[in-house]
Amino acid sequence: MVRKSKLSLKLPIAAVMLSILLVLAACSSGAPSGGGGAASPAQTPEPNKPAGKLPTINVAYMPDMNGATPIVIGEEKGYFKEAGINVNAVKFLSGPPEFQAMASGDIDIAYIGPGATFLAAQGKGHIIDIVSLGKSDMVFATKKSGIKEWKDLKGKTVGVPKGTSGEMVLNLGLEKGGLKPSDVNIVNMDVAGAVSAYVAGKVDAVAIWSPYTQEIEKQVGKENMVKLGDNSDFFPDYIFPASWVVNPKFFQEKPELVQQFLKAIAQTTDYKLKNKDEAIKMTAAYTQVPEESLKLQLDSLEWLDNKRVADAFKDGTAKKWYENLEKLFVQNGSLKEVVPADQFIVTDPFLKATGQ
Structure with missing residues (x-):
């Protein structure tokens, strides 16, 4: 049992x-x-x-x-x-x-x-x-942040549970945008904290995964989310x-x-x-x-x-x-x-x- x-x-x-x-x-x-x-x-x-x-x-x-x-x-x-x-x-x-x-x-x-x-x-x-x-790990920016693509994360605050696949996709995206992690204010948060911070507008973006991505969408509405990318953007180099x-x-x-x-x-x-x-x-x-x-x-x-x-x-x-x-x-x-x-x-x- x-x-x-x-x-x-x-x-x-x-x-x-x-x-x-x-x-x-x-x-x-x-x-x-x-x-x-x-x-x-x-x-x-x-x-x-x-x-x-x-x-x-x-x-x-x-x-x-x-x-x-x-x-x-x-x-x-x-x-x-x-x-x-x-x-x-x-x-x-x-x-x-x-x-x-x-x-x-x-x-x-x-x-x-x-x-x-x-x-x-x-x-x-x-x-x-x-x-x-x-490919369920995603990085979302808030609409009010003005972020539209990876390079726009420079100087912005991103919430992410460290040591996760969400962080991996974030780092790949930063590289794609010509940035280093040090160019961004990355805040280590647990899962609940990252979701809550995004919904409350306390971070500019979040790196998280399903099913928590769906919870964010329920709370703020898809129209207020800007998806920057997910795992599939980096296939087949990275599985x-x-x-x-x-x-x-x-x-x-x-x-x-x-x-x-x-x-x-x-x-x-x-x-x-x-x-x-x-x-x-x-x-x-x-x-x-x-x-x-x-x-x-x-x-x-x-x-x-x-x-x-x-x-x-x-x-x-x-x-x-x-x-x-x-x-x-x-x-x-x-x-x-x-x-x-x-x-x-x-x-x-x-x-x-x-x-x-």
């Missing part, structure tokens, strides 16, 4: 307008992002302990179609139980806090967006599966994979549980690809995020089937995706150098779990 940890997010801005998105019933579907960077994690998840006769895995997820969908399908369709595990699902809004929780031993496996990949490259987690390729990562200590001590988890996740992948409408409904009920927002998010990402992940692992394509991302991390100072991706990608558990 999926056990939703009784955690409370410590968010600095408790705006009522974000309650639909941020007060979620055990979220972590995938912010992507999110894939994300500065959002506060839940305080302390339930300990990793057997529930009945099955071992429990503490899994970090985000409230989106990447992170939450596998969790709810795995529970509702019985895939976790079939694989011989229970999942204690813990909600996060971004990736870096998940890695902090893994370092403390509170989280065993986590969904992360592209922006937190640099932490895996630093040896703080092993990538064990690829969920999707995305933005969202991933499952495992705590290295947990992997070393309990590799069999990692393989069991991936077996169940592979089943959720098959199911969601064949039943997208149902997946949206299930995820909406689980996270309390509106179906409309989740559908828009699904339109902005490409779920990968198990064969494509296996092929990418085996033919080196995945290695290229992650190493290209590392180049961005080197540019923004998150990494000193590009680390060979085979140092932080572990493919055997997935390939064995899926019989590839």
Whole structure:
């Protein structure tokens, strides 16, 4: 069974307008992002302990179609139980806090967006599966700011959760506009703070991802938003994979549980690809995020089937995706150098779990 940890997010801005998105019933579907960077994690998840006769895995997820969908399908369709595990699902809004929780031993496996990949490259987690390729990260300026294109960001204030894929798209856009990050007043904010600051007009622009982009649009109206760009503007040079990562200590001590988890996740992948409408409904009920927002998010990402992940692992394509991302991390100072991706990608558990 999926056990939703009784955690409370410590968010600095408790705006009522974000309650639909941020007060979620055990979220972590995938912010992507999110894939994300500065959002506060839940305080302390339930300990990793057997529930009945099955071992429990503490899994970090985000409230989106990447992170939450596998969790709810795995529970509702019985895939976790079939694989011989229970999942204690813990909600996060971004990736870096998940890695902090893994370092403390509170989280065993986590969904992360592209922006937190640099932490895996630093040896703080092993990538064990690829969920999707995305373009849901966007940079929006306010209409009143007068910003119309990337170069107009010079001297302006931009809110962004640091260490996220939103920051990556922002940096690529600045480069495209002939600017450096130092040319812009970049303010590190958590997810809720970035959305609230944009809506309140306290920043000139924001770098954020779906479904929070839809929340902004609801609050201010599309006519008052100026979209500067998203991930797709930088394809094919840069691909933005969202991933499952495992705590290295947990992997070393309990590799069999990692393989069991991936077996169940592979089943959720098959199911969601064949039943997208149902997946949206299930995820909406689980996270309390509106179906409309989740559908828009699904339109902005490409779920990968198990064969494509296996092929990418085996033919080196995945290695290229992650190493290209590392180049961005080197540019923004998150990494000193590009680390060979085979140092932080572990493919055997997935390939064995899926019989590839």
